[in-house]
Amino acid sequence: MNLRALWGHDVTYSFRQSPVAIAAAVLTFICIGGALLAPWIAPQNPFDAAALDLNQAFMPPAWVAQDATNYLLGTDDQGRDILSTIMYGARISLGVGVAAVLFALVLGVTLGLLSGYLGGRLDAFIMRVADIQLSFPAILIALLVDGVARVALPANSHDDIAIPVLIFAIGISGWVQYARTVRGSTLVEKNKEYVQAARVIGRPPLAIMLRHVLPNVMGPVLVIATIHIATAIITEATLSFLGVGVPPTRPSLGTLIRIGNEFLLSGEWWITLFPGIALVTLVLSVNLLGDWLRDALNPRLR
Amino acid sequence: MGAAPMILEVKNLSIEFPTRRGKLLAVDGISFSIAPGEVLGVVGESGAGKSVTGAAVIGLLDPPGRISGGEIRLEGQRIDDLSHDEMRRVRGRRIGAIFQDPLTSLNPLYTVGEQLVETIRTHLGVEAGEARDRALALLREVGIPAPEARIDHYPHQFSGGMRQRVVIALALCAEPRLIIADEPTTALDVSIQAQIIQLLKKLAREHGTAVMLITHDMGVIAETADRVAVMYAGRVAEIGPVRDVVRAASHPYTVGLMGSIPKIRIASAKMHAPLVQIEGAMPRLNAIPPGCAFHPRCNKSFDRCKTERPEPRAVGPNLAACWLYE
């Protein structure tokens, strides 16, 4: 699709007309950019123990401190530059969030497609599992999975396994919405004549599901996924805040908020506040982007 | 035309749809009128603008669509420039509507009787008892068997044809002067279509109601209408008494249309003869040709057709918008 066609497309037009969507997109890009480019543009590598200097601990933000220091947002209890930790932490948050969403998406879309197309007992079984899972809050499920992993896996591998387990936990707690949506769309598409035509031609069910039905049911999935990234990041932050998320050696935004929480009342407010603002900004802008996308792709509202 | 004044008069009506790619003219300067007790068929293929015209007359044009020119008069009074509230009063009381799908025209949560009584009371202001009597009489008139029992049934308890009869009763209950029927028989089986067509005709005669029958089905028009207007690309190609338009059409589009309709012929030699076909398709709203909108598909077109738009002119009992009859 050439660039001019893209610019004139209905969805792009809707984007250009919406200041909220543009602002949200800009903010999201700043967050993602900062996170991705952290190793090159962060003032300091906060995970490199050798670079830390305990004498620099508890330094306030630049505009508060009397002397001209390099710490724009201050330092924490171990002398880590808050700005750098935010950027590195956002990497973890975003990484875990996106990976968890991808996992949930693949699992949910697959189950939804099979459920909707094949029907019968498989459909009933998958939907009952989904219903049961929906009666538990997502956080609880993630906690459960995490807890089981800690017990089941050898203790010394905890730190290495922690992040994949976390991704698995958040992913498994979120697949149901994809499955439900895709199943509904599949049920509709299944009865359309182009699917019947493919059956008459003699294509096997798997080919029909993948090549005919899947492209037509993916639309709403994109919107769900965008909003789900925000939820996944929050879930990860909550789990890290509770201490069961990422290991403390590689803190995410949630961990930072927890660390800073302890010092909130003793006056070092910046340790919690700035990671908190960063988290809210990231989640809010992704949410707004998802909202706009849902309205822009909704054919009825156009 | 006689001494009786026209119930509906449409003069030079134009309807446009502003889109971000420009203004689309769905209807471009059409004129027609309907006398009391007369059924005017408005026939055309999809995209011709007939449904949009019906929507404009009844005041239910979907925004951003708007009337951009001309006027609509109901019993002499202009209705295209009324406010929302005023139009709402006109709509129930003096104009009735019958739409294609009887399933969605009736509220599934209320009984048929409740819907009829509510409409009668709203527009005629009578007491509940009398409203119910009127409702029963209407149900009997539209041919619902055992109306005393069925008046308390819900829409889903009626079959398709019966439901459409209820819809007709609902359209008639406020004693309107004009009824707009938009594809009233398209969703029904052929055997039921015939029944509904007869019913509409009989009611129009007996109540003196003017009926604007919008459809793509020429067969329905031939059975029901007194006069017919053939629409093409937002314009009227031909208008006249139904016998004359159907059997002796003047406009090349009408001729092609009548030729392309399959008809049952007994003699076997004619049975499998190819149908007359008009090449091409109706132009999209954003690509209407200059001059006569039909000229690219017309096998009788000449130079003038490409540049000047023809106005309807008398050809025998009909009016045809074609330069052949200059």
Added chain:
Amino acid sequence: MLLRLDDVGRAFDVSRPWLNRVIEGSPRQLLHAVDGVSFEVRKGETFALVGESGCGKSTIARLIVGLYAPSRGRIEFDGVQISDPEARAATARLRRRMQMIFQDPYASLNPRWRVRDIVAEPIRVLGLASDPAEIARRVAELLRQVGLAPEDGEKYPHEFSGGQRQRISIARALSGSPDFLVCDEPTSALDVSVQAQILNLMTELQARLGLTYLFISHNLAVVSHVADRIGVMYLGRLVEIADAEELFARPRHPYTRMLLDAVPDLEMSGRQRTPVAGEVPNPLSPPPGCAFHPRCPHANARCKSERPDLIWRGETASACHAVEENRI
């Protein structure tokens, strides 16, 4: 004789969900969409199935192409039974010789596929060609045959009108080189002038390629232009089979007469017609005996209790006691 149906039936279980049935004590409900239908289609002819909604004609189409399996009876194609779900492989080979054209031009093409891929799908799946250049050549040829341009292959379905989409459907059906086409109301969703184009196209293709058509429609006038023989259906049963000319000149079954009377009179000849009575009954509980008896002006006691068989007299068959007893 290319296709043969022998006492074919298909029932759908439309009972309420199991839990509801247990709680409410309601019985299983079976909808007999097709209830004992037998007919033959000869090679090279166009056989039409006509009837109103709920008569089962679309279900028969789907039974023939294998989208459903029959609940009872046999379907034979070229002498070989194809309705046996056990003998999948053997029937698959025969099934390749039949294709289907659907009613809704907007739902019968995958909106996310390009037209060239849609038309090429049977060629690829049936293994008729594998070289991309050969496939492209065949697709271009097919598009030309149905009146489209080869460049149209690059576009998506939404860029075409209803009539053009039906042409694409026809091209897809033809690309598998079938000899038998099941056409399920192929022109019902089209404007009249477009319908004329498509009907003419189909007739021309049949003559050129030697195809056999099973043409399903509710519109008797359309059928009169394309059919050689016609079968009339009512509530899942065949009530009359006759040569087209014979059916229109001398309809036997009262339902056929009623259908013919209901066709609008475009010649405006003012011919005498019997007013139509009643409506199609609920297919879940068809009337006993002859399904048409509540609406039939000639029904007697036997019609109310005994279901009429399809009886042949020469080239015409009808399922009517009154016809059998020579009462009408």
